[in-house]
């Protein structure tokens with residue numbers, strides 16, 4: 377068996393062995409995970425994906441499916457020399473012929489590409505986040521990506537109506553019937569969503585679209601206690617049906633963002649905590665906001681910025697969205713994406729400082745995230761040489777607070793050694809059996825979600 381055999385089965389150009397080209401596919405976005413491979417394949421259709429996987433299965437060749445390679449948990453790069461199957465050439469997107477509010481997307485289409493198509497018809501896609509120009513539909517399905525608007529629209533799982541995929545033996549499964557109600561046995565879209573490329577390669581999906589709001593208002597609040605920020609978050613969630621996003625970040629993170637980008641200081645840096653809330657719906661939102669529970673705080677609180685135009689709104693979002701890039705400009709952080717029940721958030725934030733300080737007084741933890749979902753992102757710079765110890769202590773702490781060790785980025789390779797903290801042995805052995813059913817030779821993303829050898 378040689379890669380020449382695979383090449384001979386494919387159209388020219390579908391299998392690339394040029395290391396100059398390969399170089400751009402083997403390291404992950406964070407810079408923490410560095411892989412190697414002898415080839416990257418670029419299928420142009422579901423049939424070609426099936427052909428490649430059938431050949432790989434017969435020849436016991438392990439593979440890593442890859443979309444935009446923006447994943448944060450080391451799942452998208454070949455850490456053990458696996459063959460990369462890049463879906464980037466499969467980019468077609470079109471409206472469904474049978475439902476005006478659905479879109480059919482090939483796996484390699486980016487979030488931005490489908491957002492642009494939807495917008496042309498006054499519609500929108502429910503998932504959005506800063507990597508929108510590179511993250512693909514296949515990758516977002518594989519990770520069940522969340523992002524900025526989960527509060528209103530849910531995670532990726534809620535957007536997928538139908539999915540088509542190819543199993544580890546090269547069998548095409550699923551359909552694109554676009555039926556919301558289709559209780560014909562196990563629900564493949566739900567099962568494959570969040571399976572991180574370990575069960576099958578997603579090739580196409582039919583996605584639900586939502587009406588584009590007429591008006592959007594973004595408000596930034598500055599606070600000095602986390603309790604105040606959490607209270608306002610909960611008030612908005614319980615009283616306002618138009619809230620679509622609620623993001624939390626801290627002065628330390630704003631300092632880092634301002635170090636890297638030319639942004640104004642916020643209220644002379646007199647607050648330590650920021651809450652960015654976005655409201656969207658029919659026109660007249662600003663008036664409705666002042667009539668609801670927010671009215672009083674909008675009038676009396678002295679650290680409030682209200683943005684109503686796209687330009688002003690984007691300016692406020694930059695303080696939050698640029699955290700990831702600003703951190704990465706300072707070094708390679710230990711990244712942990714976790715969920716904490718809202719009521720335990722103050723305790724969590726204190727605990728993180730204590731754990732990091734005790735393990736490595738030089739470490740620099742930055743915290744930010746989608747607070748309405750309890751989803752906090754921890755980016756810890758200067759965690760070396762205690763990365764593993766810090767990671768384990770923090771994840772155990774999260775579990776003790778009844779949180780989740782993975783909120784929206786997945787388990788990948790990064791958290792595979794810790795899956796047992798959250799899932800019991802029966803669940804993990806059931807997961808393994810499920811993987812065997814889809815991928816009997818174990819060629820799809822080995823060591824992602826759970827380690828092959830344990």
Ligand code: FAD
Nearest residue numbers: 443444445446447451505512514515516518522523573578
């Ligand atoms: P990749 O990184 O290529 O792959 C991710 C995983 O999916 C890997 O395990 C890979 O093997 C698998 N995979 C990829 N394509 C397929 C396929 N077609 N079939 C089967 N498996 C496949 N994530 C969030 O959830 N919310 C955020 O707010 C968010 N913000 C981000 C901001 C920045 C600046 C960056 C860089 C990343 C952010 N992410 C966020 C993380 C990342 O963008 C998501 O995890 C995204 O879903 C990954 O998509 P991708 O196409 O880049 O997938």
Ligand code: 2HG
Nearest residue numbers: 506700711745753754755
């Ligand atoms: C975000 O919400 C992303 O900005 C990235 O999920 C989080 O950089 C991170 O850790």
Ligand code: ZN
Nearest residue numbers: 523746753784
């Ligand atoms: Zn996030």
